[in-house]
Amino acid sequence: MLADPSIRYQPYTPLNLPDRQWPGKVNRAPPIWLSTDLRDGNQALANPMTIPQKMVFFETLVKCGFKEIEVAYPAASDTDFNFVRMLIEENRVPDDVWLQVLTPAREDLIKRTVESVAGAKRAIIHMYNATCCLFRTVVFHNSKEETVNLAVKHTEIVRKLTDECTAKHGTQFRYEYSPETFSQTEPEFALEVCEAVKKAWGRAGPAFEDRIIFNLPATVEIGPPNHYADLVEHFCRHISEREKIYISLHPHNDRGTSTAAAELGQLAGADRVEGCLFGNGERTGNVDLVNLALNLYTQGVHPKVDFSDIQAVIDVVTACNDLPVHPRHPYAGELVFTAFSGSHQDAIKKGFEAQRERHAKARAQGEREYWDMPYLPIDPADLGCTYEAVIRVNAQSGKGGIAYLVQQHLGLDMPRKLQIAFYQVIQEIADREAREMTVEDITTAFRKTYHLGGSVYEGRLALRSFRISAESAPGGAEGEAVDERRQFDGTILVDGQLRVIRGDGNGPLSALLDALRTHLQVDLCLREYSEHTISQDASAKAASFVELVWNSGDVKGTRAAAESFWGVGIDPDIAGSGLRAVLSAANNAIADRALPELKLSVGAGFSAASGQADVATAILNALRLELPRRLQAAFFEEVQRAAAGSGGEISYDALVGLFRETYGYYEEEEGDARFAVKSFKLEHLNASGRAKLSGEFIINGKPVSLAAEGNGPLSAAVEAVNRGLDGRVSIREYAEHSIGEGSEVKAASYVEVAYEGPGGSPKLTTWGVAIDSDITASGLKAVLAATKAVEHADEAARKAAAQVAQQ
Numbered sequence: 001m002l003a004d005p006s007i008r009y010q011p012y013t014p015l016n017l018p019d020r021q022w023p024g025k026v027n028r029a030p031p032i033w034l035s036t037d038l039r040d041g042n043q044a045l046a047n048p049m050t051i052p053q054k055m056v057f058f059e060t061l062v063k064c065g066f067k068e069i070e071v072a073y074p075a076a077s078d079t080d081f082n083f084v085r086m087l088i089e090e091n092r093v094p095d096d097v098w099l100q101v102l103t104p105a106r107e108d109l110i111k112r113t114v115e116s117v118a119g120a121k122r123a124i125i126h127m128y129n130a131t132c133c134l135f136r137t138v139v140f141h142n143s144k145e146e147t148v149n150l151a152v153k154h155t156e157i158v159r160k161l162t163d164e165c166t167a168k169h170g171t172q173f174r175y176e177y178s179p180e181t182f183s184q185t186e187p188e189f190a191l192e193v194c195e196a197v198k199k200a201w202g203r204a205g206p207a208f209e210d211r212i213i214f215n216l217p218a219t220v221e222i223g224p225p226n227h228y229a230d231l232v233e234h235f236c237r238h239i240s241e242r243e244k245i246y247i248s249l250h251p252h253n254d255r256g257t258s259t260a261a262a263e264l265g266q267l268a269g270a271d272r273v274e275g276c277l278f279g280n281g282e283r284t285g286n287v288d289l290v291n292l293a294l295n296l297y298t299q300g301v302h303p304k305v306d307f308s309d310i311q312a313v314i315d316v317v318t319a320c321n322d323l324p325v326h327p328r329h330p331y332a333g334e335l336v337f338t339a340f341s342g343s344h345q346d347a348i349k350k351g352f353e354a355q356r357e358r359h360a361k362a363r364a365q366g367e368r369e370y371w372d373m374p375y376l377p378i379d380p381a382d383l384g385c386t387y388e389a390v391i392r393v394n395a396q397s398g399k400g401g402i403a404y405l406v407q408q409h410l411g412l413d414m415p416r417k418l419q420i421a422f423y424q425v426i427q428e429i430a431d432r433e434a435r436e437m438t439v440e441d442i443t444t445a446f447r448k449t450y451h452l453g454g455s456v457y458e459g460r461l462a463l464r465s466f467r468i469s470a471e472s473a474p475g476g477a478e479g480e481a482v483d484e485r486r487q488f489d490g491t492i493l494v495d496g497q498l499r500v501i502r503g504d505g506n507g508p509l510s511a512l513l514d515a516l517r518t519h520l521q522v523d524l525c526l527r528e529y530s531e532h533t534i535s536q537d538a539s540a541k542a543a544s545f546v547e548l549v550w551n552s553g554d555v556k557g558t559r560a561a562a563e564s565f566w567g568v569g570i571d572p573d574i575a576g577s578g579l580r581a582v583l584s585a586a587n588n589a590i591a592d593r594a595l596p597e598l599k600l601s602v603g604a605g606f607s608a609a610s611g612q613a614d615v616a617t618a619i620l621n622a623l624r625l626e627l628p629r630r631l632q633a634a635f636f637e638e639v640q641r642a643a644a645g646s647g648g649e650i651s652y653d654a655l656v657g658l659f660r661e662t663y664g665y666y667e668e669e670e671g672d673a674r675f676a677v678k679s680f681k682l683e684h685l686n687a688s689g690r691a692k693l694s695g696e697f698i699i700n701g702k703p704v705s706l707a708a709e710g711n712g713p714l715s716a717a718v719e720a721v722n723r724g725l726d727g728r729v730s731i732r733e734y735a736e737h738s739i740g741e742g743s744e745v746k747a748a749s750y751v752e753v754a755y756e757g758p759g760g761s762p763k764l765t766t767w768g769v770a771i772d773s774d775i776t777a778s779g780l781k782a783v784l785a786a787t788k789a790v791e792h793a794d795e796a797a798r799k800a801a802a803q804v805a806q807q
């Protein structure tokens with residue numbers, strides 16, 4: 001580059017227009033648009049468009065709503081000429097669309113041009129000759145006078161030929177004249193040429209169809225847009241019979257300011273703008289009509305052309321031009337609705353949230369829902385774009401953007417501190433891999449980090465089933481509200497092995513934390529908890545977020561603990577989502593740390609809580625039975641008794657045998673069963689659930705016929721059993737769950753019955769356990785199994801009663 005460019009380049013000559021009006025004006029209506037994609041755009045392509053390409057492009061322009069389309073330079077080539085003919089002969093031009101064709105001021109070429117549109121309903125003949133000094137002298141070797149004469153003479157030819165064509169074919173013509181290189185032409189001379197052309201045309205009138213179009217090209221953009229606006233205003237103010245003229249702009253983009261030039265030119269009085277979609281055209285291109293139209297749109301002015309499906313337009317234009325649309329191109333570029341940087345993303349995320357609230361309020365008050373978003377001048381949805389690409393994540397991104405994507409794609413509103421924690425996870429990946437993080441990268445990292453989304457992402461601890469029950473805390477002065485404690489009974493997978501754990505606390509989460517502490521020596525406490533509902537289709541789910549800290553050392557779970565662990569849980573049930581969130585955080589806390597293994601034998605001196613759960617775990621793994629808590633306690637007593645009688649220890653195999661024996665639990669086929677329902681009939685007697693049960697049963701290996709009524713099948717069974725007893729049994733607790741899945745699914749039932757012998761003998765409670773593919777049958781079998789122990793007691797009671805009678 002030159003040290004002093006002024007030795008080579010001259011500045012534009014500013015126009016002296018001190019009373020210029022355009023700076024104080026505002027564009028409040030769209031101009032008449034002319035697309036010259038198929039002419040100026042086409043002539044600038046290395047490979048001009050084929051007829052089929054032109055046709056697709058033309059149809060796209062029509063679909064977008066362009067009513068004036070420069071379709072060809074018909075004298076240039078057969079392709080262009082034939083394309084115009086095809087449009088006309090195949091009736092491809094809607095009635096409200098004007099075909100425009102360009103010709104130089106040469107008679108033979110004008111003739112061919114008019115011939116090309118013969119038979120069209122409506123056509124604009126556009127003739128040009130360059131008028132600036134450089135072109136006059138260098139290209140045409142013409143004086144000013146000869147330049148005027150050239151324009152006048154050929155305008156008269158256009159007039160004559162079009163008149164003839166109208167007479168012969170009925171085509172309605174308008175005339176457009178371009179003093180090419182207008183912005184480099186002396187302003188007074190541009191006026192002089194145009195006045196002469198208007199006169200030669202001789203039929204300009206104020207009606208739309210009669211107006212002559214003076215197109216004022218910035219053939220090469222040689223000055224700033226304000227200069228162009230001055231030239232346009234000067235022309236508009238001084239041309240005679242302004243009301244019979246449409247002033248048209250044709251800015252090129254050599255200085256990169258064609259959009260500004262077109263906008264200021266309209267303020268300066270122009271009525272019409274010629275350009276190309278996405279700014280194709282000679283050199284740096286024609287002004288971009290999409291840009292201009294959407295600039296108006298974002299000012300609340302409908303441009304009267306439609307880009308609601310901008311991608312479809314991009315697809316056609318790029319295919320026909322064989323040129324890409326730059327990723328940063330206004331409104332159309334792949335990246336223009338995208339923010340990578342943290343502060344932009346943060347503002348956009350907050351903007352969306354604020355806008356949602358603002359719109360809801362405005363809607364409720366019947367007011368307009370204005371778009372007012374940081375960094376997004378237009379709603380991408382108005383152009384048929386989704387919000388998917390609005391926020392994209394790389395090493396420049398922040399927590400806000402990542403949280404936005406998690407919100408959009410997983411429906412989770414992360415609390416601020418979780419956003420910070422998860423941001424570290426993504427930053428670490430983005431830095432390490434030095435690449436953009438896709439939405440999938442982020443959602444997968446989220447699922448992995450918080451063990452969310454099925455077995456693939458499960459951590460070392462995973463919830464299988466749980467039950468939360470309430471019990472009143474002891475104590476409390478009379479009249480005081482009694483605190484309810486919560487009990488957690490659950491089955492969790494620990495490193496692939498099912499374990500029964502249980503704990504107590506003020507609420508479900510602290511009860512689970514207690515269980516983790518008791519059974520797995522994972523001593524954590526809750527620092528933060530929040531939840532919200534997620535609406536997915538019609539079914540709402542709960543999402544919970546917890547922050548846990550180690551409950552050890554000096555800080556003992558206070559906010560001072562430096563290290564904390566976040567967890568996320570989703571479940572249809574709110575308690576379930578909280579419990580899952582606790583396990584998710586616990587997984588992050590334990591990382592690789594070893595957990596206490598399941599004991600393979602149970603001793604008589606085991607602590608009640610861990611011993612009962614270990615026993616229950618053995619039964620769960622051996623028989624898939626999830627024992628209710630009180631049954632765990634009852635069976636643990638049996639186990640301790642048995643262990644005491646066998647040297648203080650009992651193996652797991654022996655323990656399973658003991659369980660079967662104690663609760664009459666056998667999975668054999670009916671023929672061998674000790675407690676079986678051979679057949680039963682259940683009649684519902686009324687709406688309140690009263691039922692009549694009759695059937696053939698096996699009780700402790702013996703066939704028995706029973707029939708009785710009760711409030712349901714189980715109470716009817718109890719009633720039937722009571723007929724054969726001297727004492728009475730009643731159901732104290734009933735629980736059930738399914739085992740297996742699909743057609744293999746079975747019901748497991750647990751029944752605790754209380755027995756009261758004749759003559760007020762002490763109450764006895766006993767459990768029965770059974771499974772069956774039919775849930776009623778499994779309940780009945782469990783009742784029958786429970787009566788086994790009762791029968792012994794009844795027998796004893798009867799003997800005792802007989803002895804008393806003999807005495």
Ligand SMILES: CC(=O)SCCNC(=O)CCNC(=O)[C@H](O)C(C)(C)COP(=O)(O)OP(=O)(O)OC[C@H]1O[C@@H](n2cnc3c(N)ncnc32)[C@H](O)[C@@H]1OP(=O)(O)O
Binds near residue numbers: 104219
């Ligand atoms: C700014 C613009 O975009 S203007 C539109 C430009 N578009 C095109 O040129 C595309 C189509 N053009 C063509 O196919 C050819 O140029 C044609 C068919 C029009 C003419 O081809 P040719 O006759 O071979 O002439 P050529 O292409 O060399 O054009 C230059 C001649 O036209 C003259 N000329 C240039 N512009 C004009 C004009 N607007 N009016 C009259 N004559 C003109 C030149 O002075 C030169 O004349 P000369 O040969 O006497 O010196």
Ligand SMILES: CC(C)C(=O)C(=O)O
Binds near residue numbers: 181220
């Ligand atoms: C023919 C004219 C209008 C032209 O294309 C230009 O000046 O750029």
